[in-house]
Amino acid sequence: MNVLIVGSGGREHAIAYCAAKSEKADKIYCTPGNAGIAEYAQCAPIGAMEFDKIVSFAKEKEIDLVIVGMDDPLVGGLVDELEAAGIRTFGPRKNAAILEGSKAFSKDLMKKYHIPTAAYENFTDADKALAYLKTAKFPIVLKADGLALGKGVLICNTLKEAKEGVKTIMQDKKFGDAGNEMVIEEFMTGREVSVLSFVDGNTIKTMTSAQDHKRAGDGDTGLNTGGMGTFSPSPFYTKEVEDFCNKYIYQATVEAMKAEGRPFKGVIFFGLMLTEEGPKVLEYNARFGDPEAQVVLPRMKNDIIEVAEACIDGTLDQVDLQFEDNAAVCVVLASEGYPVTYDKGLPITGLDEFKKHEGYYCFHAGTKYDGERLVTNGGRVLGVTAKGKDLKEARANAYAATEWVKFDNKYMRHDIGKAIDEA
Numbered sequence: 001m002n003v004l005i006v007g008s009g010g011r012e013h014a015i016a017y018c019a020a021k022s023e024k025a026d027k028i029y030c031t032p033g034n035a036g037i038a039e040y041a042q043c044a045p046i047g048a049m050e051f052d053k054i055v056s057f058a059k060e061k062e063i064d065l066v067i068v069g070m071d072d073p074l075v076g077g078l079v080d081e082l083e084a085a086g087i088r089t090f091g092p093r094k095n096a097a098i099l100e101g102s103k104a105f106s107k108d109l110m111k112k113y114h115i116p117t118a119a120y121e122n123f124t125d126a127d128k129a130l131a132y133l134k135t136a137k138f139p140i141v142l143k144a145d146g147l148a149l150g151k152g153v154l155i156c157n158t159l160k161e162a163k164e165g166v167k168t169i170m171q172d173k174k175f176g177d178a179g180n181e182m183v184i185e186e187f188m189t190g191r192e193v194s195v196l197s198f199v200d201g202n203t204i205k206t207m208t209s210a211q212d213h214k215r216a217g218d219g220d221t222g223l224n225t226g227g228m229g230t231f232s233p234s235p236f237y238t239k240e241v242e243d244f245c246n247k248y249i250y251q252a253t254v255e256a257m258k259a260e261g262r263p264f265k266g267v268i269f270f271g272l273m274l275t276e277e278g279p280k281v282l283e284y285n286a287r288f289g290d291p292e293a294q295v296v297l298p299r300m301k302n303d304i305i306e307v308a309e310a311c312i313d314g315t316l317d318q319v320d321l322q323f324e325d326n327a328a329v330c331v332v333l334a335s336e337g338y339p340v341t342y343d344k345g346l347p348i349t350g351l352d353e354f355k356k357h358e359g360y361y362c363f364h365a366g367t368k369y370d371g372e373r374l375v376t377n378g379g380r381v382l383g384v385t386a387k388g389k390d391l392k393e394a395r396a397n398a399y400a401a402t403e404w405v406k407f408d409n410k411y412m413r414h415d416i417g418k419a420i421d422e423a
Contacts, residue, residue, distance in 0.1 A: 003305065004058055005030045005041065006048055006078065007069030010332075010363040010383040011290035014297045015069055016040040017361070018304040025305055029061055035374055036364025036382075048073045051081045058087050065090065067308060071147055074266075074286050075101035090308035092286050096257060096264040100286035103183045104145045113256040115249055116280040118273075120185040126170040129182060133162045139187040144169050146178030151224045151339065155187065190275040191236040191419075192282065194292050197250060197270065198307055200316035201263040204254045206246075208299055208323040209237035210292040211419065216339060218415045225339045226380060229416030231329045231391055232295035236274055236419075245272065245279055253284070265311050294363045294383045295328040329398040329417050330385040332365070336409035338379030346376040346408045353404040359387040360401050376407055391420040 003025045005012050013036045019025050020040040031054055033043030046053045048070050058066060066082050068074050068091035077094035091097075098105050110117040118141070123129035133140070142165040144152030152175045156162040169179040196207040210232040216222035249270065257264045269285035269292070288297070297304070301322040310316045335342035344366075351374070354362045363385060366378015384402045388394030395417040402412060 001025060001064035001305070002027045002062055003029070004061070004063045004066045005033075005037070005069060006054060006066065006073055008032050008034050008037075008048070009069070009290055010365040010380070011288050011293040012069040013037050013363040013365075014293045015067055015288065015304065017363075018297050018300065019067070022303045022305040024303065027061075029057075029063070031057060034364045034377070035367040035369050036362070049076060051076070051078055054078065055081055055085050055087070058082060059085065063087060065305065065308065067091070069287060071097075071100055071285065071287055075147060088309075088312055090266060090312060092264050092266040096262045096266075097286040098262070099257065099264065099268070099284045101147060102145055102181075103143050103283070104181050106284050107183055107185075109256055109260070110281060113252060113259075115252050115256065116278060118186045118188050118280060118282075120183050122181060122183055123170075124181045126166050129166050129170065129184060130163060132184060133159060133166070136162070136184070137186070138162070141185040141187050142166065142169060143183040143185060144175040144178040145181035145183060146175070148175035148178045149226060151175070151226070152178055153224060188273045188275050188280060188282070190273045191234075193234045193237045193241075193272045193274060194230075194289055195237070195245070195270045195272060196288060196292060196296055197268050198311055198316055198319075198321065199254055199264050199266060199268050200311040200314045201258065201265050202254065202314065203316040204250050204268070205316055205319060205321045206250060207296050207321065208232055209234040210289070210295055211236075212289065212292060213413060213416055216413075218413050223339055225334075227289075227291045227332065228334065228413045229329070229331045230291045230295050231327065231395065231417040231420065232292070232299060233327065235391065241274060241279055245270070249279065249281060290365075291330045291332060291363075291383050294330040294361070294385050298361060298385065298387065299324045299326065299328055324387075326387050326389055327391040327394040328385055328387045329391065329394040330363075330383045331398050331402050331412055331416050332380050333382045333384060333402060333405055334380050334411045335366075335376055335378070336411040338411065342379050343409055344375070344377050345370060348374045348376060348381070348405065348407045350404040350406050354401070357401075360397065361385040362401075362405070381407070391417060395420060
């Protein structure tokens with residue numbers, strides 16, 4: 001079959017890598033793609049939000065299955081447009097992607113259906129938000145309601161910081177329309193764990209666990225980013241935690257969406273906080289995480305095309321989802337200055353080394369070809385991923401592999417997976 005992947009980052013590269021292994025995939029396309037994805041797919045310079053062009057391209061190439069990787073086109077309704085044109089698509093429709101598209105919606109859903117989460121209030125008026133904060137307990141969390149590239153969450157330790165946060169989100173609109181509404185949420189403490197899942201509207205099958213590192217600097221310092229690295233599985237995601245989440249969070253979320261007339265098909269990403277009171281939902285995403293996909297998908301034994309089709313067809317209950325009994329760590333190589341300002345167009349070398357070693361991957365996030373040269377084209381440039389028999393070995397392998405890659409202004413965190421030592 002002909003497969004089209006929509007997106008341009010490391011997540012979509014990981015999806016393309018898995019799709020290329022499938023016996024079902026005859027030809028793979030990607031819009032817009034990147035230099036790494038081009039190894040597996042024919043890339044077309046069509047933006048992820050150019051819905052009409054994507055639909056036309058899918059018709060022209062006789063696409064049998066579209067996999068939408070990115071959040072913006074999912075929340076914007078690309079799946080609806082493709083399905084209306086008779087094209088099978090893996091991902092939630094617009095009315096279900098709101099699970100990620102609106103934090104206020106997802107918090108209200110959890111409250112209504114008694115899904116464990118932090119206490120919160122929603123605000124559309126900055127003055128009312130400021131008045132509320134004067135009575136709040138600190139630290140506290142401010143969240144822009146809409147999509148903000150993973151950066152619309154502010155942790156405020158004082159009232160002064162919170163007032164600045166309201167100004168940033170609601171008044172200065174640093175995150176654009178995402179700040180039209182804001183969630184003020186209690187600050188939870190504990191271990192964070194990410195759990196991705198496949199969903200077919202009724203059945204949910206969870207994947208292996210992972211843990212992301214959002215802050216730009218070592219020791220979880222600096223600004224929030226799209227993710228500086230991740231590891232899988234999480235040693236803190238115990239059988240006891242999994243059993244609790246199965247009972248009170250995972251299936252409950254699927255049932256809640258169905259009850260609201262918004263059946264969810266695709267991938268639900270559960271961002272969990274393991275608090276002293278038990279696991280609680282930090283956030284939902286309506287797609288594979290990035291960079292979580294880079295450590296989860298290489299460990300998946302199943303054919304990704306078969307699983308995607310089962311989600312579309314409502315037959316996920318017939319799939320035996322399996323993962324390798326090993327571990328993986330991803331270290332993001334970024335350009336110095338990310339996530340604020342950084343140079344682009346810097347030549348990259350050393351990637352041929354990955355082809356010589358099994359269990360090592362280099363997923364492209366922000367790259368392109370400048371003539372014959374591979375150059376940087378974003379803040380997050382590459383996701384260097386390695387497997388190992390356990391997390392410590394995978395971590396050592398991943399960091400060793402980062403030395404193979406050379407480009408000016410290369411920046412990375414040196415403590416990805418350090419929590420492993422504390423487990």
